[in-house]
Amino acid sequence: MEAKKEFRGIQDNDCRFEGKVTEDPVANGDYMFLKLLTTFTHKDANNQFTDIDVEIPLMVEPGGPVNVVRDHVKAERHLLAKCQYRAWEANGTMQHAFVVKQLKLGHKPYDGPINQGGNTPPLPQ
DSSP states (O other): OOOOOOOOOOOOOOEEEEEEEOSOOEEETTEEEEEEEEEEEEEOTTSOEEEEEEEEEEEEOTTSSHHHHHHHOOTTOEEEEEEEEEEEEETTEEEEEEEEEEEEEOOOOOOSOSOTTSOOOOOOO
16 A cells, blocks of 8 residues: 655745846756846844845756757846756755746847948948
């Protein structure tokens, strides 16, 4: 007879982060890793609310939006990331990250003229 599974009530492991990518994403095999700078609001000892910067570790697994990250995300890009928290052990050390399930791309830094071939048409006068 199968052991009875414990009912643990309602559980949800979904989160969203909106912010700016702090450095270019790093590939490790088929995985992509990036860091997102965002803030949280904290009430200090003087009862004043302040925004505290926090850097969120994000991981994109194979089957996730890896190509979007590889082709469209670099430092300074703004993102909305829909994630789930995950922890694992690697070489005896606990690791953790938020696994990206969906990305919405925000604005990005100016990369220069779209037409890099030197044939940019003149502006209207």
